[in-house]
Every structure is written in structure tokens, then in C-alpha cells.
Amino acid sequence: MDVLPLLVERLRPVLDGIDTTYEVVAVDDGSADATPVLLQRYHREWPELRVIRLRANAGHQAAISAGLVASRGDYVVTIDADLQDPPETIEEMFTTARAEGVDVVYGVRSDRSTDSVFKRQTANAYYKIMSRIGAGNAPGSAGDFRLMSRATVDAVNSLPEHHRVLRLVVPALGFPSRTVSYKREVRAAGSSKYSLGHMLQLSLDSMTSVSMLPLRLATWFGLIGSLVAGALVCYAVVADIVGSTTPGWTSIVTAVAGFGAVQLLCLGLLGEYVGRTYIMMQGRPAYFVAYDSATAESEPDEASATALAGARR
Known part of the structure; x- marks a missing residue:
């Protein structure tokens, strides 16, 4: 909740400065604080902000998938709300995609000094293992901060798997891509709820989803x-x-x-x-949408926000 004002303060000027119309899809993934109330307030003040609340916590990857399904832009950028991935890089991603005609632009962390030694070592081990077992197309140190074309998003949305790991699924599609480097920043506020258990689950899902x-x-x-x-x-x-x-x-x-x-x-x-x-x-859905500000208005619920910024027509 504490990071939302900081996110809006940095994200909105970046998107307003890009020469195109846009929509921001904020996916509220089952938080139990005042996040929904803040999102509703920003939704009233910021016409381009669209709020989607999931009825229960579905997990990080499922929340991103919900945002991809809801997105309507020609290009879609996925970004976490903690500001460790700088919103200012979005403009460079968008420019690169249009100038070079590629479908995907990955945000690659060139400097992770703000992360703990444990997190850096486990991340390096994760990408090395994924490369060895058959996910060699995934750029090293590239998380879920990326820009995708509409064709890429439609391809991802058409996949039947529920427990998809997008940082491996998107490279596996083989669409033309480029990378943009950035420095990993310190979490702007609050503390991460992505525990060691979640990291181990992600690793297990990654291994069983991409390799035999x-x-x-x-x-x-x-x-x-x-x-x-x-x-x-x-x-x-x-x-x-x-x-x-x-x-x-x-x-x-x-x-x-x-x-x-x-x-x-x-x-x-x-x-x-x-x-x-x-x-x-x-065939159980990975998430259930309880509210979509683009189609209906209702009372705020609970959740933790993951932001997706998408430039559209």
C-alpha cells in the first residue's frame, strides 16, 4: 500500500511523456490492507488507470496473466509495483520496439547490488539451471519487466497452461526481441511478500514447465x-x-x-x-476477476497491486 503513491508519482509522468495514448491496468492480487481504496482514488483522478481486483490471492504469475488478458494495447509492459524496476525505462523499451520492429523488449538487470547476496546467488543459480535444462532462450537476469507486442500477448493468452512462468514462456515463443539494461533499485516502500517458499515454487514450476x-x-x-x-x-x-x-x-x-x-x-x-x-x-481458472473498472463500478475490495502499463492506439 505504501508504495502506490510513489508508483503513481513516477509512472504517470513517464507515460504522459510518451507520444501515444495509453492505459494502465492495475491488478489487485488479494491484499488485506487499504490498497483497494487507494486504487479507487487514483482511478477517479487518473482516467487512464484501470483497476482489476482478483477475488482471492492467485499469485504473482497469475496476477500478471490476468493483466495480460485484460490489456488492450498494441504494446504491453509488465512491471511490479515495488519500483525495483524503474518506470523510466518504459520509454526506452517502447522506442526500441518501434524503431527496431521487434515483438519483445526485455528489461535486463545489469546491476543488482541493491539485492541481498543470497538473492543474487540464488537468481544466478536459477538462470544457469534453466539454461542447462532447456530454457536457453531466456535472457539472464531478466525477470518480469518486459514490453510485448499485441501479437506476443495474444500468443501468451492462447496458451492452455495455468501455472505458466512468463519469464520462460515468452522467450520460448521465439518472437524477435531486444534487451534494455537498467539498474535494479531498492524496494521503494514496505517489504516483499515473495517468500523463500514462493521462490522454490517458482523454480519447481519453471523446471517442470520447460523441460523433460x-x-x-x-x-x-x-x-x-x-x-x-x-x-x-x-x-x-x-x-x-x-x-x-x-x-x-x-x-x-x-x-x-x-x-x-x-x-x-x-x-x-x-x-x-x-x-x-x-x-x-x-481446467480450473488460475484467477477469478471480482471487479473491472472498465466495465463496472463497485465497492473496493482487498488486494496487493501489480501494475501493467500498456501503450495502445
Whole structure:
């Protein structure tokens, strides 16, 4: 809530200064403070601001997806409300997209010194792992601050998956793109609600949504386990023939524990994919819109804002 006045103070002059009409879609993702009241006030004062409230917290990626579905511009920029991604970079993104005729302009963090050491290290590890397992098109250090053309947005909206990770999905489309560098800023106000658990969930969703490597790892573990088991059987037969067998429980416990661990790991990896298939078959929406200021007026509700700025006709 505390960051909203600062966001409006910086975002509105940038968009007013661009030579085009625009619309700002503010997605309110289930906050429990006075954010909805502030958004309604700014909606009355700022005609270009459109407010969308989700009935319950749907998560960061789902909130962005809700904004993409609601957007109507020829170009759409996704940006978080915490001002760590500077709104002033939007003009450079827009100019780059029009001048070079590309569909996507990624905001790449060239300086992350304001982030903690832990966050920098985990982010670097995330992008390296994603690159190794098949998401090589994703620019390193590029989060969810990007500009997309209408064709790109329509392509993303047409995808059936609910647990999409947009920082990997958009590059996977292969549309022409460029990058714009910027310095990552300190959070303008408040504290991040994106916990370690959310980060781990994002990593897991990323891995299972872009690569078959986990399933192949399960296959390889099973193959290696079979080879080791075969070698143990051969050893036991030879030892029995030469009469050098010694009864003992250590080898049995070790073998049972080792193969049990491999089997559990494989079942866990398979379970992730089966679970995703089950969710897709259910067809449950990733979010439910409770209010859209473009079509109706109602009383404010609760939520945490993620802003999307879209230049349109």
C-alpha cells in the first residue's frame, strides 16, 4: 500500500511523456490492507488507470496473466509495483520496439547490488539451471519487466497452461526481441511478500514447465540402479561359487536404503508431472476477476497491486 503513491508519482509522468495514448491496468492480487481504496482514488483522478481486483490471492504469475488478458494495447509492459524496476525505462523499451520492429523488449538487470547476496546467488543459480535444462532462450537476469507486442500477448493468452512462468514462456515463443539494461533499485516502500517458499515454487514450476530433464533423470537413475543391482547379483553368485560369502546385514541395509531412495526420488519427479496433468485436466481458472473498472463500478475490495502499463492506439 505504501508504495502506490510513489508508483503513481513516477509512472504517470513517464507515460504522459510518451507520444501515444495509453492505459494502465492495475491488478489487485488479494491484499488485506487499504490498497483497494487507494486504487479507487487514483482511478477517479487518473482516467487512464484501470483497476482489476482478483477475488482471492492467485499469485504473482497469475496476477500478471490476468493483466495480460485484460490489456488492450498494441504494446504491453509488465512491471511490479515495488519500483525495483524503474518506470523510466518504459520509454526506452517502447522506442526500441518501434524503431527496431521487434515483438519483445526485455528489461535486463545489469546491476543488482541493491539485492541481498543470497538473492543474487540464488537468481544466478536459477538462470544457469534453466539454461542447462532447456530454457536457453531466456535472457539472464531478466525477470518480469518486459514490453510485448499485441501479437506476443495474444500468443501468451492462447496458451492452455495455468501455472505458466512468463519469464520462460515468452522467450520460448521465439518472437524477435531486444534487451534494455537498467539498474535494479531498492524496494521503494514496505517489504516483499515473495517468500523463500514462493521462490522454490517458482523454480519447481519453471523446471517442470520447460523441460523433460527431470523425467529423463528418473529414467537414468532407474537404469543405473539396474546396472548396480546386476553387478551385485553377479558378485553374490561368484562369491557363493568360491565359498567366500559372509552373512551380514550391512550390505542388505545399504542396498535397500539406496534403492529405496532412488525409487522415492523417481516417484516424486513423476508425481510432479502427474500433478500438473491432473490440474490441467481439471481446467480450473488460475484467477477469478471480482471487479473491472472498465466495465463496472463497485465497492473496493482487498488486494496487493501489480501494475501493467500498456501503450495502445
